[in-house]
Amino acid sequence: MMDRVFFTKGHGTANDFVILSDPDGELELTPALVAALCDRRRGVGGDGVLRVVRAAKHPEGAGQAADAEWFMDYWNSDGSIAEMCGNGVRVFARYLVANRLAAPGAEGLPVATRAGIMLAVVEADTIRVRMSTPKVYAASTATVGILTVPGLAVDCGNPHLVCGLHDGVELAGLDLSTGPAVDRSLFKAGVNVEFVEAAEALDGLDRHVRMRVHERGSGETMSCGTGALAVGAVALREAGLSSGSVAVDVLGGRLVVTCDEQGAWWLAGPAVLVASGEVTVPVPGHQPG
Numbered sequence: 001m002m003d004r005v006f007f008t009k010g011h012g013t014a015n016d017f018v019i020l021s022d023p024d025g026e027l028e029l030t031p032a033l034v035a036a037l038c039d040r041r042r043g044v045g046g047d048g049v050l051r052v053v054r055a056a057k058h059p060e061g062a063g064q065a066a067d068a069e070w071f072m073d074y075w076n077s078d079g080s081i082a083e084m085c086g087n088g089v090r091v092f093a094r095y096l097v098a099n100r101l102a103a104p105g106a107e108g109l110p111v112a113t114r115a116g117i118m119l120a121v122v123e124a125d126t127i128r129v130r131m132s133t134p135k136v137y138a139a140s141t142a143t144v145g146i147l148t149v150p151g152l153a154v155d156c157g158n159p160h161l162v163c164g165l166h167d168g169v170e171l172a173g174l175d176l177s178t179g180p181a182v183d184r185s186l187f188k189a190g191v192n193v194e195f196v197e198a199a200e201a202l203d204g205l206d207r208h209v210r211m212r213v214h215e216r217g218s219g220e221t222m223s224c225g226t227g228a229l230a231v232g233a234v235a236l237r238e239a240g241l242s243s244g245s246v247a248v249d250v251l252g253g254r255l256v257v258t259c260d261e262q263g264a265w266w267l268a269g270p271a272v273l274v275a276s277g278e279v280t281v282p283v284p285g286h287q288p289g
């Protein structure tokens with residue numbers, strides 16, 4: 001069986017998404033269809049799918065419909081569902097504005113997600129999103145090959161483990177082609193793992209770091225917005241700062257994480273739409289009758 005699907009492709013610092021417009025929640029989105037769309041050789045290719053659906057029309061968005069018209073239904077490329085995607089929200093807001101589905105008011109554009117409502121502020125090429133407050137809640141470790149790195153578990157709506165590299169271990173040398181080994185009893189639903197090294201000081205920023213990430217459900221990606229938020233929270237905490245800005249360099253560019261004087265957390269970076277069209281994807285597992 002083949003499915004014909006209209007799509008838009010977008011990315012935020014090269015964390016890329018297949019965007020599906022489904023305002024009334026009529027699309028039968030399945031893990032197999034998501035995985036087929038995200039397939040980089042047989043499909044459109046992407047780290048995940050963003051389904052654009054009216055909050056009122058999605059069972060997990062309906063409770064937020066009074067405060068946000070649109071719900072970001074986010075799926076990882078393996079067909080699993082995640083609570084939140086920081087780059088995804090920024091690309092989602094770009095899509096809403098570009099397609100005149102929402103106006104980018106000065107007070108921000110609310111986007112409902114499984115982790116609550118995020119507020120997107122469009123500033124030309126940059127989209128800045130008010131995120132939920134990252135919560136550091138446990139110490140743990142991640143193991144890559146023979147290297148075990150201590151880290152901190154951070155809840156950003158979705159789960160993260162932030163591991164700082166020291167003692168001459170280089171970020172570029174890590175093999176993230178498979179997932180790092182983690183404590184499954186702490187991360188029962190899986191975890192996104194960020195590895196971090198310090199970078200040179202930048203004017204106007206309190207900290208500057210580089211990170212690579214292995215994402216739950218997507219593998220190593222070029223960027224992860226909630227991952228950057230988790231990394232920014234750990235960097236400010238380690239610097240003893242209750243507010244400030246952290247530049248987080250990812251393989252796909254730069255994100256800036258800010259905790260403002262009011263204690264609100266922001267994620268800023270570019271968000272771009274690059275293509276749209278129609279794709280015909282085989283639905284794996286379907287036996288021709």
Ligand SMILES: N[C@@H](CCC[C@H](N)C(=O)O)C(=O)O
Pocket residue numbers: 015048076081082083084085086087088158159192215216217218221223224225226227
């Ligand atoms: N790339 C995203 C995070 C996507 C979800 C993640 N893989 C998970 O399963 O929690 C981001 O930009 O935050």
